[in-house]
Amino acid sequence: MSAPIPSHSKSKHLRACLLCSVIMTPADFKREGCPNCEEILNMQGSADRIMECTSAQFDGVIAMTQPSESWVARWQRVDRFAKGLYAARVTGKIPLDVQDELVNRGITYRPRDQIQE
Numbered sequence: 001m002s003a004p005i006p007s008h009s010k011s012k013h014l015r016a017c018l019l020c021s022v023i024m025t026p027a028d029f030k031r032e033g034c035p036n037c038e039e040i041l042n043m044q045g046s047a048d049r050i051m052e053c054t055s056a057q058f059d060g061v062i063a064m065t066q067p068s069e070s071w072v073a074r075w076q077r078v079d080r081f082a083k084g085l086y087a088a089r090v091t092g093k094i095p096l097d098v099q100d101e102l103v104n105r106g107i108t109y110r111p112r113d114q115i116q117e
Helices: 026-032 047-053 071-076 096-104
Strands: 015-017 058-064 084-090
Touching: 015 026, 015 084, 026 047, 058 071
Parallel strands: none
Antiparallel strands: 058 084
8 A cells, every 4th residue: 555645846735644644635635535544533535634633744754665674664653554755753733532542442642743741
């Protein structure tokens, strides 16, 4: 599986998932949802959910072509995710309902902004 690579480089039109940090256009998120987190985030078809669960404020772009073999992917905790573009750091927090869902599934939420709380 792979995430769509944006066809234009206008970074102001790109957004990063707050849960996995994949970078896509809002149109791609709306059409396909998040290739890694859709089961939890339910962004497909919902502009409001995309605005809640993604951020236009991110730093660094990492191209993951072989995530399972990349030390960078392991360092960023994306080695089990789809091929695609990922942000090194994403500013923002996922909504509380998503945090609750993660707790219910026994998944530890690690914010992608690299700020220790």
